[in-house]
Amino acid sequence: MHTLGFRFKPWIHDKSIADGPSILEYLNETIDENDLRNNILLNHSVNSANWNSDKSIWELEIKEKDLLKNMTCNFLFLCGGYFSYSKPHMPSFKNQEKFEGQIIHPQFWNNQIDYSDKKIIVIGSGATAITLVPAISERANHVIMLQRSPSYVVSRPSEDSINKFLRKFLPIKVTYFLIRWKNILWQSYTFFLARKFPQKIKEGILELLKDELGPEYNIQKHFTPSYKPWDQRMCLIPDSDLFKAINRNKASVVTDKVKQFESDGILLESGEKITADIIITATGIELNSLNDIDVTLDNIKINAHERLTYKGMMLSGVPNFALTFGYVNASWTLRADLTCEYVCRLINLMDKKGVNCCAPIDDENAYGDDDLIDFTSGYVQRGLHHMPKQGNKAPWKNYQNYLKDIFAVRLFSIKDSNLNFYSQKK
Numbered sequence: 001m002h003t004l005g006f007r008f009k010p011w012i013h014d015k016s017i018a019d020g021p022s023i024l025e026y027l028n029e030t031i032d033e034n035d036l037r038n039n040i041l042l043n044h045s046v047n048s049a050n051w052n053s054d055k056s057i058w059e060l061e062i063k064e065k066d067l068l069k070n071m072t073c074n075f076l077f078l079c080g081g082y083f084s085y086s087k088p089h090m091p092s093f094k095n096q097e098k099f100e101g102q103i104i105h106p107q108f109w110n111n112q113i114d115y116s117d118k119k120i121i122v123i124g125s126g127a128t129a130i131t132l133v134p135a136i137s138e139r140a141n142h143v144i145m146l147q148r149s150p151s152y153v154v155s156r157p158s159e160d161s162i163n164k165f166l167r168k169f170l171p172i173k174v175t176y177f178l179i180r181w182k183n184i185l186w187q188s189y190t191f192f193l194a195r196k197f198p199q200k201i202k203e204g205i206l207e208l209l210k211d212e213l214g215p216e217y218n219i220q221k222h223f224t225p226s227y228k229p230w231d232q233r234m235c236l237i238p239d240s241d242l243f244k245a246i247n248r249n250k251a252s253v254v255t256d257k258v259k260q261f262e263s264d265g266i267l268l269e270s271g272e273k274i275t276a277d278i279i280i281t282a283t284g285i286e287l288n289s290l291n292d293i294d295v296t297l298d299n300i301k302i303n304a305h306e307r308l309t310y311k312g313m314m315l316s317g318v319p320n321f322a323l324t325f326g327y328v329n330a331s332w333t334l335r336a337d338l339t340c341e342y343v344c345r346l347i348n349l350m351d352k353k354g355v356n357c358c359a360p361i362d363d364e365n366a367y368g369d370d371d372l373i374d375f376t377s378g379y380v381q382r383g384l385h386h387m388p389k390q391g392n393k394a395p396w397k398n399y400q401n402y403l404k405d406i407f408a409v410r411l412f413s414i415k416d417s418n419l420n421f422y423s424q425k426k
């Protein structure tokens with residue numbers, strides 16, 4: 001939470017890895033403290049956005065339940081996350097319709113789902129599965145995490161002892177600042193080590209797992225990925241909760257492929273059959289760069305993949321437009337925070353210059369063939385063709401480096417020959 005939280009609003013709880021309700025409480029407090037509630041329209045979904053260059057405005061079509069509304073704005077800042085909220089990744093399994101129990105995708109989870117004393121199979125081993133399995137194993141009869149291939153799983157204490165110690169005699173804001181920076185530097189350092197010495201880091205992680213799961217457990221099969229650490233996001237678990245569930249025999253891991261669904265479970269390619277009352281398909285998300293919004297320039301559709309990101313925050317040739325894309329090698333939100341700061345600085349600069357338009361100028365020399373993210377995860381590979389590209393040099397390159405970005409966004413001037421400030425008559 002010290003790096004997931006806002007820079008300006010300290011996280012004051014003991015737990016550094018928090019649950020949904022306490023994150024929601026933190027967000028609600030932030031909204032109330034800054035009197036933002038009247039600025040938020042809930043249950044409004046933006047369908048389309050067209051830049052009208054004659055008028056220098058974005059024309060939006062917005063859906064509120066069954067009602068379509070139109071709104072305009074001068075500057076459009078997309079903060080709709082990075083995955084489709086309506087279309088999760090749902091591979092179709094053979095004979096899926098024959099399963100007689102419930103099949104649930106976690107993206108459509110609701111609190112009415114009764115899983116008490118039920119046998120559950122969770123398909124997947126990404127962040128969602130790793131979070132769900134120990135949580136539902138508390139009430140379920142047994143939970144099987146069925147994975148095609150393992151992910152790196154690392155446990156950290158949910159409470160940070162240095163945070164608790166410093167809070168005893170330092171003001172909350174100072175402690176938050178120090179712990180935030182401790183964690184930022186630690187994350188950067190471990191990412192650097194993993195990329196520089198992947199084999200050593202891999203061995204270190206596997207050694208920790210041996211301590212958690214015991215010498216008899218088949219770590220090679222269930223927790224040793226074929227890829228190097230940080231070629232995909234790592235899964236962080238609080239207080240070894242997943243390992244504790246496995247050790248208590250409330251959860252188990254099966255590494256195999258689904259052959260087909262059957263009326264009472266899943267037949268695996270190895271010939272083994274596992275049974276369940278409920279199957280949860282934690283099979284992932286679909287990446288989405290423009291928040292499912294049909295974005296057009298004078299009614300001509302923008303194809304994000306044909307454009308470069310400018311500082312990873314704007315799109316080449318698109319005026320008065322910014323988008324949030326966080327870090328994949330650190331807290332996503334560190335970059336979301338920086339993007340907000342950048343957009344504020346940019347709008348203030350436009351005001352200072354007395355102009356109503358600003359767009360990154362397309363730089364043909366910066367186009368290489370570089371994908372926005374260098375990650376092997378399925379959701380990244382499936383979605384890269386929607387995403388903007390990164391260029392081969394600054395400001396078109398996506399460095400994934402918070403320390404570097406702080407200079408570019410917070411400290412240095414944002415004036416730049418690649419940014420065109422101009423006024424269009426209204």
Ligand SMILES: Cc1cc2nc3c(=O)[nH]c(=O)nc-3n(C[C@H](O)[C@H](O)[C@H](O)COP(=O)(O)OP(=O)(O)OC[C@H]3O[C@@H](n4cnc5c(N)ncnc54)[C@H](O)[C@@H]3O)c2cc1C
Nearest residue numbers: 004044045046079080081082085127128291331332333336
């Ligand atoms: C399983 C999982 C675990 C994660 N764990 C971590 C973690 O430990 N640390 C971390 O930093 N990040 C984590 N993330 C990433 C996490 O999603 C982000 O850090 C955080 O939620 C990003 O906040 P956001 O406000 O940018 O986007 P989101 O939280 O995705 O919010 C986007 C909002 O925009 C709305 N929206 C989308 N499209 C439209 C539209 N067209 N019109 C209107 N509204 C729209 C959505 O309904 C949603 O309310 C995790 C993600 C997943 C899926």
